[in-house]
Amino acid sequence: MNNPRKTFFSKRTILFFTCLLIIFIIIQFIRPEIKNPPVTGDLQAPAEVKTILKQACYDCHSNETQLRWFDQISPLNWRVAQHIKEGRKVLNFSEWGNLAAGDQKAKLWEAVNQIQEGAMPLKDYEMVHTSAKISANQLTTLKNYLLGTVKPSVYNDTSKINAADKQYKKWQDNQLSPDNLPVALNGITYIPDYKNWQPLSTSERFDNNTMRIIFGNDIAVKAVKNNNIHPWPNGTIFAKVAWAQIVDKDSTIHTGAFLQVEYMIKDDKKYASTGGWGFARFKTPKMVPYGKTALFANECMNCHRPMKNEDFVFTLPIKH
Ligand code: HEC
Ligand code: HEC
Incomplete structure (x- = not known):
């Protein structure tokens, strides 16, 4: 009379997964608000440069964050919100126009540097947003843009x-x-x-x-x-x-x-x-x-x- 399924899914296991599911549903209501404040001075750059930065950096370094469905599931979105908050604080392409020319150049150089060292975009972000990965050609495009912003003396x-x-x-x-x-x-x-x-x-x-x-x-x-x-x-x-x-x-x-x-x-x-x-x-x-x-x-x-x-x-x- 022993039902094999009963031994397979014991009552405790079912209870455990039910609890987990309930917790998962509840935490969906605990979500950080990720807002896009107005763009006050967007980076002015050639289209091919903008496209790269938009694809790879704007989600965390601009006021034009585009959340994918998987970015909005708790608890993942807690981490996403943290990244956006910290990212915007150190570098915000939507407020680029407010920086002095020298600071813009320094930030841009730092950006290229961070990409070259493989530090940006953040690795765990790149894993799920595969289109954000910067190719060698794209890096060259960014470097050439940077070069063009300075006049040789x-x-x-x-x-x-x-x-x-x-x-x-x-x-x-x-x-x-x-x-x-x-x-x-x-x-x-x-x-x-x-x-x-x-x-x-x-x-x-x-x-x-x-x-x-x-x-x-x-x-x-x-x-x-x-x-x-x-x-x-x-x-x-x-x-x-x-x-x-x-x-x-x-x-x-x-x-x-x-x-x-x-x-x-x-x-x-x-x-x-x-x-x-x-x-x-x-x-x-x-x-x-x-x-x-x-x-x-x-x-x-x-x-x-x-x-x-x-x-x-x-x-x-x-x-x-
Ligand atoms: C998933 C979010 C995310 C993405 C995408 C991302 N960054 Fe970041 N970035 C951060 C966070 C968070 C910090 C601050 C903490 C740190 O340095 O790790 C940061 C820091 C930086 C800094 C250092 C700024 C400073 O002055 O300290 C630079 C430069 C930078 N990012 C450039 C880029 C560039 C260029 C891209 C696109 C190729 C990019 N990031 C993509 C989240 C991101
Ligand atoms: C914008 C990025 C950036 C910042 C900010 C920065 N460094 Fe560096 N630093 C570099 C790079 C890149 C090199 C490698 C050599 C080169 O390309 O000139 C370097 C090299 C050095 C070296 C030689 C040893 C080495 O790591 O190769 C010293 C010393 C140094 N930096 C000191 C400093 C000090 C002090 C500060 C802050 C006051 C500073 N750096 C800020 C990017 C930076």
Whole structure:
């Protein structure tokens, strides 16, 4: 008389799944409101650029969020709402027009960078919104757009080049007095010694005509030799120096004005809140510390975060 189905679906199992279903139905009534506020200054860009950004980024970085049916099921939509709220806060293409031109360029560069590092669009979003995935061709389109937004600085008159050369010599001689060095808001003091360190890499930022050299101190150089860079040892310091880049009429590239030097200092205890790295930036030949509050380091971290698997360091050293 034993019914096999009864042993298969016991009363308890049925009860369990019924409860689960009821809970699921109830939570459908607990839903965050996802609103689209008015668009006040939408990004103005060529159609092919807009299409890519709309497809891949606008759901979280604009006031034109388009929710698919599966985005609206609780508890999934709780996460979706959180992403939209955080996404709009850091980057909102619908309020693009309210940003200063320099900030627009910086955001755009950061956007391309985040795509290139595979950090954006968010991976779990990309998994369900497969059309958001950015192809290599689309990335090139975005880069070309970014390139087009800057004018190359070509100088025909040698006076500017001579002035820049003079400034470069001054930089080499170091004009700052050793007992009165500038200090960043997070307590990091300008380190003049970086000019004697070994250059680990150079890079060119394609969008704003700058030349950069990345120097490493002895600990960094030793870590590279011993292939001990995951993570980089405490005491490692990088200095990244940027100059404007000027091109003379023979297409020779010169260093232009000194722009800034940035440091990353490894101390996994002292700087635990920013990935174990102390960040600092000093601008212009006067080495003015960057940032309005000590929280400026979060800005550095936001951009370096996609390199988490490389201990937040972009520069892959040339093997010695
Ligand atoms: C599913 C939502 C989502 C999508 C889609 C998405 N992002 Fe994001 N994005 C976020 C969230 C959330 C943050 C803030 C937290 C973080 O940095 O992880 C963020 C942060 C960023 C930042 C850092 C901004 C800053 O100043 O800190 C950039 C740049 C960015 N996204 C660019 C993009 C680009 C470009 C795309 C499209 C290719 C894109 N995102 C698609 C959710 C999203
Ligand atoms: C917009 C993104 C972005 C922001 C913001 C940013 N960085 Fe970087 N940083 C980079 C990239 C990309 C590199 C790789 C070298 C290059 O391309 O110039 C880099 C390299 C560096 C390096 C050389 C070591 C390495 O990781 O390769 C230092 C030092 C550095 N950054 C310091 C800072 C400091 C200090 C701040 C904040 C004041 C900061 N960065 C903010 C993108 C950023």
